Amino acid sequence: MQIDMKQPILDKNDTLAAELRKRFAENHVFVLDLLASPGSGKTSTILATIDALRDEFNIAVIEGDIASSVDAEKIKAQGTSAVQINTGGACHLESAMVKRAVDVLDLERLDLIIIENVGNLVCPTDFDLGENAKVMILSVPEGDDKPLKYPGVFQVAQAVVLNKVDTMPVFDFNREAFEASVRQLNPQAPIFPIAATKGDGVEAWANWLAERIRAV
């Protein structure tokens, strides 16, 4: 007999995610679940996004990492609330972990929570965290063939941020081929080319996000 061990875990996760989603909606908080490989620039993108949106919105960040709190420290240094979750080995965040972080935030005061998931293009894809949108970042140095090799994350993303576009001349990245394979997996998702550490392209991405925050 084969026992499906993934299903009960997902069921339990999804029940709690639905409760979180209800709490977020009641408090008019937009929640973004950010997925990417290690080192694609999630934290830099979050810092640039906060810079672009902080005048209009109250923002908090939930940092998911296997170990360390270096990312939460970077966010706090910018004057934004950040809660660090250490998964202690787990390769993705689950809604129970997010709930513990949310419990220490003042939801009534917030407009936007950005969840930085564990750097992993595979496992976080399956886990509903009660978010309004999953968005993924791919960075140019990772290569244009990633949609072919990690299709799931490109399919669940409501938008694709292409980071480190300033390094395009250094890497052999075929942007047309990349965009064509994203289109094939996910015709609706906009692609935002940015260079997070330099601020290039952040405005268009931040505007897309701001529209959605205002709507909740």
Next chain:
Amino acid sequence: MQIDMKQPILDKNDTLAAELRKRFAENHVFVLDLLASPGSGKTSTILATIDALRDEFNIAVIEGDIASSVDAEKIKAQGTSAVQINTGGACHLESAMVKRAVDVLDLERLDLIIIENVGNLVCPTDFDLGENAKVMILSVPEGDDKPLKYPGVFQVAQAVVLNKVDTMPVFDFNREAFEASVRQLNPQAPIFPIAATKGDGVEAWANWLAERIRAV
């Protein structure tokens, strides 16, 4: 009651891995399990490694990907046997998958099998595939803080390949800080700085590997 669902999966995996390890030893094949993030240059490193070692050793590659066969095609184009495993969503290779790939290879004829694991710094760490050594690649664009955030993979690696060192001027990568944190997690593992697509530094890494292949 808490049921540990990871343990029985690992036990089953490890039993099969032990059988594989025995087969590899009987046939004097050295097996390398290569771990890295998506886009860190695993396939380029494999191509450069084959180039450096093909005169002395018979080599085959097992390519692990969630989907696609682009990597196996690249290896075959270089004239080396490659078997593609598509995990169909799974975030790591398991020994049962490797066994199916090994069954189509002529072990008697081979000296080295390189297993390119799924691009993931977390999950493959826990899975014994019967290999002689796990080696990890980190690429410079991913950042020098990765040992702090993904300690497990740095701990299991018998060597650390630091790829894309030619892009060091473009990225804010602190090599001393990186090496110090690797040392803390894993004092024994040598660190090999390379630029796989240009061949820089490949000789030292290939020599390290060649010594181990000759010893089995």
